[in-house]
Amino acid sequence: MTGRRVCITGMEVLAPGGIGAKNFWNLISEGRTATRRITFFDPSPFRSRVAAEIDFDPEEFGLTPQEVRRMDRAAQFAVVAARNAVADSGIDLAGYDPHRIGVTIGTAVGATMGLDEEYRIVSDAGRLHQVDHHYAVPHLYNYMVPSSFAAEVALTVGAEGPSTVVSTGCTSGIDSVGYAVDLIREGSADIMIAGSSDAPISPITVACFDAIKATTPREDDPECASRPFDGTRNGFVLGEGSAVFVLEELESAKRRGAPIYAEIAGYATRSNAYHMTGLRPDGAEMAEAIRLALDEARLNGDSIDYINAHGSGTKQNDRHETAAFKRQLGEHAYHVPVSSIKSMVGHSLGAIGSIEIAASVLAIQNNVVPPTANLHTPDPECDLDYVPLTARSHTTDTVLTVGSGFGGFQSAMVLTRPDRSDV
Missing domain, CATH: 3.40.47.10 (Thiolase/Chalcone synthase)
Known part of the structure; x- marks a missing residue:
């Protein structure tokens, strides 16, 4: 390790009830909740019927119809968050050696929503045992490999350095940023675009957590369903979202007059x-x-x-x-x-x-x-x-x-x- 100190100079958050870092902070600092009955599909057959969904229109956030067609929802989140984080940092990545710019993106379940939907289509809603692949989206392979998330972000920002997906379950979002910090400290990169993205609110995910009774069955008051540390808690509420950061070596960030949010110590x-x-x-x-x-x-x-x-x-x-x-x-x-x-x-x-x-x-x-x-x-x-x-x-x-x-x-x-x- 070189002993370089690493800081956050840009960030963006896509979260339920608050797209954008400012809206996200307003929500959580005011103690408001964004949990509700699932609207993405009919949840009535399931034990847990509540989730924290994002009201997200990809074209409203600058994605082209081709990008929307190519990318799963979670990848869309990551790309939008990365673009906005870079803009927030004020950094001109074109002025840096692209081989010194890297990407790490964390995800637990990858393109779950895309895979779930495509299986529904190719199987004719489960009617066909032998599915017809001709009905699948042309970029189905991208849904199969979570590495496509990092590839899409790297393409977006022009990063030609280390590009990695970190998938360690529910710690992926910390671990991806931690790994990015290590790459800067050891001198393998000067700038890292790091964060995570998941969009798991799909029938298959809900069914899996139902099976192990990890999610709450409470639905009488969806806004109050998530109750950490409360004596009446009975499981978590599934959510979706993304947060991406621009990480830089501290002294370099100071020299360019970058806004420095925090140091990852x-x-x-x-x-x-x-x-x-x-x-x-x-x-x-x-x-x-x-x-x-x-x-x-x-x-x-x-x-x-x-x-x-x-x-x-x-x-x-x-x-x-x-x-x-x-x-x-x-x-x-x-x-x-x-x-x-x-x-x-x-x-x-x-x-x-x-x-x-x-x-x-x-x-x-x-x-x-x-x-x-x-x-x-x-x-x-x-x-x-x-x-x-x-x-x-x-x-x-x-x-x-x-x-x-x-x-x-x-x-x-x-x-x-x-x-x-x-x-």
């Missing part, structure tokens, strides 16, 4: 090698990821001003990360505010980690901790300060954001205010 990931969906109750692996991220940032646990939790709203996950915070931070865990934005924008699987990084950056920018919506009945086993219902003004120089994914993946990232003292 530390990142680590671990696996529990335990169970595909189960979690050990002691939170040891997440605690270890937190420890290593803090070590990389050269900070101690008492420096953390806010924790952006994974906070999915499942019984075991919320207890697991509560235990991890206590295990690693000790007494400070009881004094630092913690919240889950999944209470407002749902769980967009591989995309949510990047969306939560964006929330963490905006918390630093605004010195405001977004709330955990729908937290009315605290779970005695989740006894930390989860900032219920209402945002809180709070000096926020250092944020810890964490993720937990099927397969036992546990990731942590430390973001700091860009004008902090040199470490």
